[in-house]
Amino acid sequence: MQALVIAAHGSHLNPDASDPTYAHADTIRETGAFDEVREAFWKEEPHFREVIRTLESDEVFVVPLFISEGYFTEQVIPRELRLDDWDPDKWESDGTSASQATLEATDVGKTIHYCGPVGTHDAMTDVIVQRAETAMEDPNVGDGVGLSVVGHGTERNENSAKAIEYHSDRIAERNRFDEVKALFMDEEPEVDDVTDYFESDDIVVVPLFIADGYHTQEDIPEDMGLTEDYRLGWDVPAAVDGHRIWYTGAVGTEDLMADVVLERAADAGADIGDAREAVRRLAASAAEAGTDSSPEPNAGAGAGD
């Protein structure tokens, strides 16, 4: 038997923080690729500490639903899972290249394949592009459009910026968008000055965050000047300094994220059959449905309610 654990941050204060985790877990449950699928959290239950013991499978694939390699993925999760032999070197990563490490959880004696975070997987690049497509309701979006991937920047470690830059570079290499730029909340180049970095009239801004919360729904919209007060919501697109800014919600809520989770597990040796195709089909049909029905103009409102 094989099990999948999606390890996410969760929240004591915001009930919506775990929604993407549940949604992606459910999508994967539907595929039947794993005998067991569990959500696990740092701030909700089941906690990382107690999730492995709820499983009957001997082989467990743990995929962190985090954006970057860093404090949570390198220290907190392995420690709380009791992966006693863990060392970040086992990932042999340059900051964005972690794939997996095989360890044992000492409380239960099970084999744990501890995977790199979803945020640095190559498949994540596609999710960002898909976000742009849904935001602009155009499956071929790119021509005449600038794309900005926005991240937190210096958190507890430098890798957080690396993940943002990694995907920006990969998208730029595809020559699909006129301009691609990584921007940050806490460091240069800052998202506040978004219009300074683009010549294109249309700029689609995709926040590389796992869940919507005060960063994506309060700080960033206000910082970019989409709205004076996040509580009033904002338009998509919003006119700022002669540009039209298409601001999307956190990329982690995109349906295609379930595919990234699956790929992480498959890279680590999970037998997932044709689950990826099923998830991609599902995500594509959801995206199509999304383009047909125009999104709420004030898609951002509500986070503060």
Added chain:
Amino acid sequence: MTDVSVATDDIEALLERASDGVAFDGLHVTETDGEYALETPGNEWTGLDDAALRRALDSVAAYVTNWRYWQETVGGEGTARRAFLRWCERAPLADADPDAAPTGPRTGGADDADDRPGALGVTDRYDALRDGIDREWGQLSITARFVDIDAPDGERVYDLWHVEDAGRDLADLEIHDDPRDARELATYDEDGRYRPLKTAPTLPGGWAFTGLSGAELVETVEFFYPATVANWHRELRGNLDVDHWLETAERQTGIYDVIDELPREAVEWMTEACCVDSQCLRRREWQYEAGDDLAVDGGDGPFPCREPCSLVVAAARKWATLESEDEHTYELELTTSELNQLEELIDAVAEGRTDEIREADVYDGANRYRARYLRAKRFDDEGDLEATRVDD
């Protein structure tokens, strides 16, 4: 018990295993040189040929269908899932460790293990499963029953609702059959407030899961109260791995690095604030450290708490900061009744009672008008209590 129906299928399944010997829940079948022996608590047959064994098995249908349900349908020997489902119908628990008594499950635990009073044998259980066997797990009421009550074939299903809804008509409840629905039901309390602690005694009612399979029941219970079944099972087997306060606090890093500085007496206050039964249904088994128990009662719930949860860790960080402050002596003028009123205010908030205080109940010190009056009288223009520090 004669109307228990045993399918040919059940008998075939059993015969397949007979040569290896079957010994389960009072049913024993052995084979020596093509001859079978069959034994139940009430009967014994020996020297049976194939046809005679079939006839004999037919006459102990309850034992055969019980064997089939547990060994073939449920399976999972040694798993928490199986033990929990056994507990649900008060069946003897094979893996209970009789020496694990001090930390053994309190509700029904002590009388559950094999050869302890309270566990039901197959005959009694089959009688009880017609009406349904009820169990409580926190605020969950679980009923195990036969799918087919008139002609039971051994197949069980499970119903689940809020303990407070146990007497209500099913028609008044919202019916669910997908275990995942429990996640949503467990997210908000009656007033629509988020429940970050799943085992807080604030689960709202009004819903019912009916006709769940055993696996679905366990999944649903685990969505309501994550990891409680696994930890209960560990405790049952005498291997619950408790991490006490100090170990847990010292393990923390980052912003929680400071919590191991919380004074011992503050840990007592913290458990009294957060972990008692009125706040959390997990039974706190962790102490200050091994051999140094906290004085506060751990509670009586059926499932144990094996280490400080994330909510307590996060709150401890706040208290660690607050407890690092020095104490001072302040002087402020209050009438005796005003001093009493401060106590009433703190009590009302601590007991979550403020919503219940009636608008015009000015006899309650935590009444809003009373609080506003006190503020108008005793706060200065800056909105601070007029108190003077007198110790320097």
